[in-house]
Each structure stands twice: as C-alpha cells, then as structure tokens.
Amino acid sequence: MAAELTSELRMSEVPRTGPHPVRKSAARVWSNLWPKLGAVVLAVAIWQLIVWSGWRPQSALPGPWPVLERLAGDLRNLDFYAGIGMTLRRAALGYAIAAGAGTVVAILIARVKLARRAVGSLLVGLQSMPSIAWFPLALLLLQRSEGAITLVVLMGAAPAIAAGLLSGIDQVHPMLIRVGRAMGADGLRLYRHVVLPAALPAFVGGLKQGWAFAWRSLMSAELLVVAGNQTSIGTQLQLARNLLDTQQLLALMIVIFVIGVVIDSLFGAVDRSVRQRWGLLGGEA
C-alpha cells in the first residue's frame, strides 16, 4: 500500500518540477517580449521609410526621431501629466461604474427568468452598438459635463462586462451546482461559494473586453467634447491638430497606444493567473 501510494505521489510530482523557476520566468518574459519588440522595430522602420520617400512634407508627417524627442520632452513636463491624469481618472470612474452595473445586471438576468426574457437579447444588441452613438443624447441630457463622458464610457463597457459574467454563470458545470447543493449551499451561499467562482474566468474575459470598449469610447468622447477648461489627452490631441503640431499629435498617439497596451497586458496577466488556478490552461498537470 505504502509503495503504491508513493508511486502515485511521484506521478503527480512530475508536472510541478521543471527548470529553475527564476530562469524559467526570465526565459518566458524574453520569449514573450522579442516578437513584440521586433514588431515595434518593423513599424518604426516602415514609418521612417515613408517619411524618407518624401510622400508628405516633414511638417505634415515627421519622422520617428523628432517625435520621440518631442515625447521625451513632454514626459519631462509636469503639465503633460495633468492631461493623462484627467483621462485616466475618467476612464477609471466610468469603468468602475460599468463593472458594478454590469455585474448587477448579469446576476439579475441569471437569477430572474423574466429579466432574462426581457433584456437578455438586448444585451447582445447593446454590445454591438458603438457607444459613441449615446453621446449626442448624453450631451442633451447632461450638457458638456463629466457626466456625459462617464455615460458614454459606461455604455461602452457595461454590456461586455455583463455578457461575460452572464455567459460564465450560464456555463457553470451542472455537476458543480449539484456538489454545492449536496454540501448544503443554497441561494446566495451557492452563488458565493460555487457559481461566482466558477464563472470568474469568463468574468475576467468580459472585464478585459469591457476595458477595451471603455478606452475607445473615452477617446471618442474626449475628441468630441473639446469644451471645458479641463485638459485631457483628447483635448491635447485636438489642440495639436489645430496648431498643426504633428510632432505633438504623434507623441500623444504613442501615449494612448502605450496606455492601452499596458492595461491590456495587466488584464492578460490576471486572466492567465485565474485560468492557471482554475486548471484551465492546457498542458498543466
């Protein structure tokens, strides 16, 4: 018995032991990184070639070096961060409300049959509707206020978040529900201990997609509402365009791109760690 037990132990030991963990993670970071770095170098090279081709004058399309120099200068200037800070605050506020509203709506649809029949299919429609279409209405209702921008971000992100959580709840394996009920969990306790944790991977997917929608909606809204004294990335973009300051314009576009990539990769990391914990990654164990 003891001998067979240890053989069972050894079998399960195998997937856990591998190369040295630190070296392994460094290697993994590098293997993740180099294709991306390569793509960036390629993009910059193409950009430079277009500039060299003389297709447009340098004033309309500056090359990578002047733009990067301008960006470096911007990053040393504290005022530049005020705009980024404003935009990120708006994104965070709209997204937080969207996450809360999306969660509540999803649980409501999952729990209440009538709610599912009523708004279940509307959710899909809302998800494919460009949220900037809400903006004219938001402006009429809330004038050129922060509220109008928040509403657009909310309508962009919330449907995706709700749809993610709802599909997660709908796809919980019936066996897990039986297990939970057999252990004496019912109603809210079943939700808290079984259904919601089981739906978490899909929820994280929805949150990630919701963020992408929120960020796009926010950029559209900021470009449309140039009013107000508040500086933001959007108003800076419009200002750069009005002043024909293309170096500044391109520097800001790089900032928008980098913020998007950084936050998306944060979601990617959370997504991976959840899926690993849930045993959903192929090749593990």
Added chain:
Amino acid sequence: MALSDKHALSVERLTVAFPHGDQVMLALDGATFEVKRGEFVCVVGASGSGKSTLLNVLAGLDRPSGGRAHVHGRVALIFQESALLPWLTAAGNVELALELRGVKASARQKVAHELLNRVHLAGFERRRPHELSGGMKQRAALARALAQEADVLLMDEPFAALDAISRDLLHEELERIWTESHLTILFVTHNAREAVRLGDRVIVLTSRPGRVAHEVPIDLPRPRSLDSPELAVIAGRITDRLKHEMSNGR
C-alpha cells in the same frame, strides 16, 4: 415516522419520472428496499436502471413522483467525476464543506488537515484538483464527504474512472474508513465484482424503469480480494442476472 431506529434509510415504492419530449420517462418504478444502520449496501444495475436518480432523490436533489425515500440523518454524496471545486485546494474543498456545516473558522484548518491525513493525502493540502491524480482526487472527495459529518454516504460510481490499482487501493481505504466509523454506505456501481468486493448486501436493479429485481447477501469474510474465486462466482451470477435484465429491457 415509519422508519425504525435500526434503519438508516428506506425506499418505499419509489417512482421517479422525467419529462422526455412529449412523453414521460420512468427512471424508477416502485423500487423498495431498506438499509440498516452501519450497513454497506451496493446497488448494481445496467445503464438506464435509474441508479443515479435513486441517489439524487435520497440526497434531496431530485423529487420523487410517487412513493417515499427517507434517510435518517445527514447525507453526503460522492460522484463519479471527482467533483472537487477546481479553484480551491484539496484543503480548501474540505474547509468549504466544514464552513457550510457551520464549523468555526479557527477550527477548520486543523480538522481539514486531520481528514486529509485520514485518507492518506497529508502533504497535498495545498494542491489544486488539476494537480492531483484521479485516485487522489477521489480521496480528497472522500475527505470532503467525511467533513460533512454525514450518517449516510451515498456513492455514485465513485471509482469507475480510475485505473485498476488506484481502485483497489480506494476499496481498501473505503472499507477501513467504514469499519472505523459508524457510517452507512449506499454504493452504486455497474460493476458486479466491485459490488461483491464491498457490500454486505447487493441490490440488483432492473433496467428501464428501475425496480429491485434481486437482493444478494454477501457472507464472504472481509477483507475480500477482487480476484478470489468465491467472489468471482457470486459476481458472475449477478452479472448473468444483469445481462438477463438488459435483454428484457430491450
């Protein structure tokens, strides 16, 4: 309550029907039997004999359409697929069962450790289900069922997906735990040998719909070996009976 003190569970003319398209499908049709306190009873039946339905009704997960099913005391259920919650560690799964039973947070970790120790999973507390082998998962599921402090353990083909050696080990383990405790066990399987290996008594169900066809008391001394000739003879008779039932059902 008609249930006498000696009985841990009783099933009386139990009928369970499910809607199946426009028709009604009978899973169980008037099944009747009793299980004494501390008894280890195996239920064998071919697929479609309503074995899982029987356990679901006894566990309170399905409702009977007619007749009665009564369990005296708490019930724990063990499934074929180790139904551990994948996001919790082995210890976490056991601790959740304790929490749902109302055990105080301060005591849970210690009790979970003891239970995992009892099923020979000491040292694997922090592993998640996908990091455990099939046999270890069923050990953890057993520990979780023990954490529910049930009087009656309902087992739904718990070892069907395991390799022969792991299953053999778990038979020993289950028999040991049953001997040490006052548990009553109702063990459902389609494997006659397994039923004869474990049970004080084997109940044979008919197919489509399930009804008690036959009861076989097993008087072989414990511990029994799956390979012993006496066991094979009894299992052979039960298997013949099952084949007969299946050809009738068709």
